[in-house]
Amino acid sequence: MSGSEAGGWVRVVLECPGDAVPAVEEALAAAGAIAVSLEDAGDESRFESWPPDRPLWGTVRISGLFPEGVDGLGRMATRVSREILESARVSKVPRTDWVRAGRERTGAMRFGERLWVCPTWAELPPDAEPGVVVRLDPGLAFGTGSHPSTALCLRYLEGLDLGGKVVIDYGCGSGILGIAALRLGAERCLAVDIDPQALEAARENAFRNRVAARFDIMSVQAVGTSRDRREGPVCDVLVANVLAGPLAWLAGTFGELVVSGGELVLSGILSGQGAGLVGAYAPWFRLEAVAREDAWVLLAGARAG
Numbered sequence: 001m002s003g004s005e006a007g008g009w010v011r012v013v014l015e016c017p018g019d020a021v022p023a024v025e026e027a028l029a030a031a032g033a034i035a036v037s038l039e040d041a042g043d044e045s046r047f048e049s050w051p052p053d054r055p056l057w058g059t060v061r062i063s064g065l066f067p068e069g070v071d072g073l074g075r076m077a078t079r080v081s082r083e084i085l086e087s088a089r090v091s092k093v094p095r096t097d098w099v100r101a102g103r104e105r106t107g108a109m110r111f112g113e114r115l116w117v118c119p120t121w122a123e124l125p126p127d128a129e130p131g132v133v134v135r136l137d138p139g140l141a142f143g144t145g146s147h148p149s150t151a152l153c154l155r156y157l158e159g160l161d162l163g164g165k166v167v168i169d170y171g172c173g174s175g176i177l178g179i180a181a182l183r184l185g186a187e188r189c190l191a192v193d194i195d196p197q198a199l200e201a202a203r204e205n206a207f208r209n210r211v212a213a214r215f216d217i218m219s220v221q222a223v224g225t226s227r228d229r230r231e232g233p234v235c236d237v238l239v240a241n242v243l244a245g246p247l248a249w250l251a252g253t254f255g256e257l258v259v260s261g262g263e264l265v266l267s268g269i270l271s272g273q274g275a276g277l278v279g280a281y282a283p284w285f286r287l288e289a290v291a292r293e294d295a296w297v298l299l300a301g302a303r304a305g
Contacts, residue, residue, distance in 0.1 A: 008068050008092055008093055008094045009065050009066065009067060009068055009092070009093040010065075010066045010067075010068055010070065010072065010090060010091070010092055010093070011063055011064070011065055011066075011090070011091050011092075011093050012028070012033075012063070012064045012066065012072045012073050012076075012088055012089075012090055013061060013062070013063045013064075013088065013089045013090075013091075014061075014062055014063075014080075014084050014085070014087050014088045014089075015041045015059055015060065015061050015062070015084070015087040016059070016060055016062060016080075016084045016087075017058070017059060017060070018057055018058055018059070018060050020080075020081075020084065021038065021060050021062060023079075023080065024062050024080055024084065025062065026079075027076045027079035027080050028062070028064035028072070028076065030075070030076075030079065031064070031066070031070075031072045031073075031075035031076045031079075032066055032067070032070045032072055032075065033064035033065060033066055033072060034065055034066065034067065035064070035065040036062065036063065036064050036065075037062070037063045038060055038061070038062050038063075039060070039061045039063075040057040040059075040060070040061070041057065041059040041060055041061040065093070068092070073085070073088055073090060107119070107122045108122050108123070108124050108125065108128070109146070109151075110128075110131075111151060111154035111155045111158050112154070112155045112158030112159055113131070113158065114129075114130075114131035114132055114158065115131060115132050115134070115154060115155075115157075115158040115180060115183075115184065116128070116131055116132065116133045116134065117133075117134045117136055117154070117176065117180070118133055118134070118135055118136075119135070119136065119137050120135050120137055120208075121137075132158075132180075132183045132184055133183070134176065134179055134180050134183055134209055135208055135209055136174060136176055136179070136205055136208075136209075148293040148294045148295075148296040149241050149267040149268045149269070149296050149298075150176065150177070150241055150267070151293060152267050152291050152292075152293055152296060152297075152298040153177050153239055153241050153265060153267045153298065154176070154177070154180055155291065156265055156290065156291060156298055156300060157177065157180055157181055157184060157239065157265070158180075158184065160184075160237065160263065161185075162181055162184045162185045162186040162237065163185040163186075163187075164185070164186075164187045165181075165185075165186045165187060165235075165236040165237050166186070166187060166188045166189075166190075166234065166235045166236050166237075167181040167182075167186045167188070167189045167190070167235060167236070167237045167238070167239065168189070168190045168191075168192060168234070168235040168237070168238040168239070168257060169181070169189055169190070169191045169192065169202075169239055169240075170192045170238060170239070170240040170242070170250070170254070171192065171193055171194075171240050171241060171242040171246070171268075172191035172192060172193045172198060172199070172202050172217075173193065173198050173201075173202070173241075174198070174201050174202060174205055175191050175201065175202025175203075175205045175206055175215070176205070177239050177241060178190075178191045178202070178206075178215060178239075179202075179205055179206055179209050179211055179215065181237070181239070182206075182209075182211040182214055182215060183209065183211065186214075186237070187214065188214045188215075188216070189211075189214065189215050189216070190216050190217075190218060190234070190235065191206075191215060191216065191217045191218070192217075192218050192219070192220055192223050193217075193219070193220065194219065194220045196219070199217045199218075199219065202215075202217055203215075203217055223253075223257075234257055234259075235257055235258055235259065235262065236258075236259055236262045236263065237258075237262060237263045237264075237265065238254055238257055238258050238262070238263070238264050238265070239264075239265040239266075239267075240254070240264075240265070240266055240267070240268075241266075241267040241268045242267075242268045243268045243269075244268070244269050244270065244273040244276070244277060247266055247268070247269065247277055247280075248276070248277060248280045251280045251281045251283075251284065252284075254281075254284070254285075255281075255283065255284030255285070255303070258284075258285075258303045259303060260303055260304075260305055261302055261303060262302065262303045263300065263301075263302060263303075264281070264285050264287065264299075264300065264301060264302075264303065265298070265299075265300045266281075266287070266298070266299040266300070267296070267298050267299075268296075269296065269297050269298070269299060270295050270296060270297070271292065271295055271296070271297045273297075274289050274297045274299060277299060278299065281299075281301075284303060284304060284305075285301045285302065285303055285304060286301040286302055286304055287299045287300065287301035288300070288301055
């Protein structure tokens with residue numbers, strides 16, 4: 001039997017300085033942890049930079065999940081300092097059917113008037129009017145529609161006239177935005193990501209939604225190479241749901257990819273970061289905040305010149 005079937009799991013939580021994290025992670029893995037997670041142990045905001053590095057806080061709370069019956073803390077005793085071990089808290093995690101629990105929390109979601117994102121195991125509400133449906137299950141790649149930044153993009157795309165348009169989904173994750181654009185009438189989509197797993201997930205989701213013939217995938221590096229060899233912009237609409245740091249760094253790239261008069265849609269932006277990005281993109285785009293949800297803002301606007 002697996003640990004979950006035998007009765008549950010044991011979670012070990014420790015706190016350590018940021019520079020000690022690699023050693024503690026290694027110790028947890030060597031002790032038999034089947035999952036390790038990191039979070040801020042204080043109240044220190046850190047945002048992703050670009051090119052991406054590994055953001056760590058001054059003090060990190062690090063958790064290891066062990067099968068019940070494995071003395072993870074005991075096995076770590078000779079691998080980490082006494083001070084770190086003294087911070088440890090051990091708790092039981094009861095047996096849970098995580099797949100069933102996740103499915104119970106996840107159902108069909110509507111964006112705008114006619115766009116639905118629905119897991120393969122769920123059905124639309126009985127009273128739902130006919131619309132455009134994207135079938136997508138939660139997986140390794142980011143993007144199911146539940147996060148506010150993704151929801152903002154989906155609602156905005158639903159309101160655009162995408163008929164015959166070429167779309168780039170930059171930082172595509174699961175491919176949800178590009179697939180939705182195709183289902184909404186776009187002619188073609190180029191999905192771009194730095195993560196090979198995300199590109200593979202996006203490809204599989206495109207096949208599931210019967211748009212694979214119009215859905216191309218490309219790594220970030222390959223986009224740069226192809227841009228060096230081509231003449232002129234390549235898309236009518238570019239949507240990027242990333243983070244403010246990468247978006248600022250990509251302003252010039254997006255300026256080269258979008259046709260004159262084309263549309264740029266940016267998300268993954270906290271409200272306080274919007275003004276800085278509007279300024280960064282001013283040489284190429286007339287951006288403005290067009291929608292907000294919780295602490296997140298959506299910027300959109302046309303390519304000038």
